[in-house]
Amino acid sequence: MPLIGKMLIAQGGGPTAVINESLVGVIKEARRNPNVTHIYGALHGIQGIAEEDFVDLAYETEGNLECIAKTPGSILLSTRVKPDEAYLMRMFEVMRHHNIRYFLYIGGNDSAETVRIIKEFAQREDYDLMAVHIPKTIDNDLRENDHSPGFGSAARYVLQAFRGVEKDNMAMGGIYIGIIMGRHAGFLTAAAALAQQSEDEGPHLIYVPEIPFKLEKFLDDVERVYKKFGRCTIAVSEGIEDEKGNPVISQLVEDEVDSHGNVQLSGNGLLGDMLAEAIKKRLNISRVRADTFGYLQRSFLGVRSDVDAKEAREVGEVGAKLAFKGLSGSVVMRRIPPYRVYYELVPIEKVARYSKSMPREFMNKEGNFVSEEFIQYARPLVGNDIPEIAVLRSPPIPKTFLVKHGEDVE
């Protein structure tokens, strides 16, 4: 017997470009289900539950829902709160009062952990609640998932950024470093490699958190590329760690730690500036530039992977279908090669709390660029109709002036 009651949806953790696709997938599926009496949204994730801060999503027009789906950021607002015992008790009093029977939470591994705790608490309290976690993260580090909604669009932003900036760096000559998000997983930084249309084009070097970062090796790599091409374009993960496993950036900043124990890595330019300085000093190259891509890579409006957007919609839709069937857990994405996606529900413990790293075989042996396996893995995720960049194919004009005057012709 399916439960009759209200559905509550919320969003947790850092937003993505397509997290609202999942929200709209859930809402539209809920609208089709007669057992769902009301569709509530909790504002600021589980904070909205504890504070009884709900909105009635029934009032959204179909047209506005489709616009919401295309809007970056978590439209229901987000939170990084982790509930303790007292907080959970309070949340359940509020949910019981409102007869919430379906709870869908869109987020990463921290949000999955929250779903796990809530489901466990519900069982202990003997409260019938279907709790389903809908995956999202630009870091692509959710366990059990082939890839995560949100990653493909962020990866596409990184791809388009590197294709463009490589042409800029080529025109000006010099070293360019782009610092990419990724606390422990290098997937997004690795995605910069997809920018390459021919092997002399940047990014020429890629550094990820999974491979210990050695400054001397890095400087050697940069020097070698610079000597070969007269420029060097580099993608570096914000989360790169030294050989002892300490984030390189944590040696540069006062720590700001969130409630899940994560150090703030984004929102400052120190790592890029430090690496640029090191290159200038060691290699005596004056034009060295570093950009920290920051929040734009997860929130930039209008650059999305169509594949990612479609899948983000589907994980929401599928998650709602499963909850309405009386199931709880985490929706995960599987791939059948070369590229077809299936959704499954797995026990929430399998996704919650811990994250996964990028497999070693996605990087080359030297650890300073991706492997062909990574390219095969990532290429379908960034979607279709990706803009191309041109090269000049004009032949050089013979240097007849130099020859006539007996000057050196390189």
Add this chain to the structure above:
Amino acid sequence: MPLIGKMLIAQGGGPTAVINESLVGVIKEARRNPNVTHIYGALHGIQGIAEEDFVDLAYETEGNLECIAKTPGSILLSTRVKPDEAYLMRMFEVMRHHNIRYFLYIGGNDSAETVRIIKEFAQREDYDLMAVHIPKTIDNDLRENDHSPGFGSAARYVLQAFRGVEKDNMAMGGIYIGIIMGRHAGFLTAAAALAQQSEDEGPHLIYVPEIPFKLEKFLDDVERVYKKFGRCTIAVSEGIEDEKGNPVISQLVEDEVDSHGNVQLSGNGLLGDMLAEAIKKRLNISRVRADTFGYLQRSFLGVRSDVDAKEAREVGEVGAKLAFKGLSGSVVMRRIPPYRVYYELVPIEKVARYSKSMPREFMNKEGNFVSEEFIQYARPLVGNDIPEIAVLRSPPIPKTFLVKHGEDVE
């Protein structure tokens, strides 16, 4: 009598997303003109002339030219070299040897100055050379021009960035600072205002180089907005100056100066980090994030203003037409309100060397946001089909739990 000879084209200064549109506009016009015997491209701007580093652009296919037009960065590569007497002498020896009779140079005010010097030298040497400057700059600071090719696309990038990041900042709560390019002119930073679809949406505050920056006033502004909306999204120009006219950032970095005497402002995150620290300390707000937009705003692939792209093509085409008529000077863009564009040739001195600032009336009286005049001015430049962001319009659910338990309902 029109001169029969070779045409030489080159690109100078920082690239834009549409600088190659102008190049293609020139090439296609040259292909149609029987007096042009050859179409040469000089690599790395005027460096390519001194070093006899030319390519034969006749070999480019029409298809590749159209792809080049859409490629960011200067495809002929760029330079910041400023020619002295010996350098000019050398350039003329090479040009004379190759019978270059038409010289088109795409660039900003420094490149216009180079064209002025070259034309002057040609007259002194009694060498028949038509020299035309084709405008480009994301800074939008070229004199005589209503606006400059390259600005509209960079402004569109800033617009889409702020629309997205405002939603991200709204979801997470806190202060967000975006540092935008602009050495002396605030146009590009001001363009962030175009992101707003309703007045509560960010950016809430805008700071430009034209108005002296006072840290205390800035912190007061931020505090006021934060108290009102629970968040604050801010656009700050990299070139903001204190009351003595010193760049705020020059107090933070060791200077790197190029051959035109310009201090390096981009390519590091110091200004954003400094402002974020000041806010954290004074206002005791923990979540303060700063992104320095850096090179992506002028080179990001796939985000362009269709209006800007069309005009960039046209300035190239018109510049070539005028040169082939035997004229020299700088092509400028005029506007007849509300929005129709005309091109004119003006004496090169009128555009060369000096740049223009944003008119005071483009900012509000307080100097912390744009005026309606600026919006009217800038809106047509960012082009059509700009993605929109949605807001949630769902009504709040009555807080019956809180009421029942006699708790405060804000």
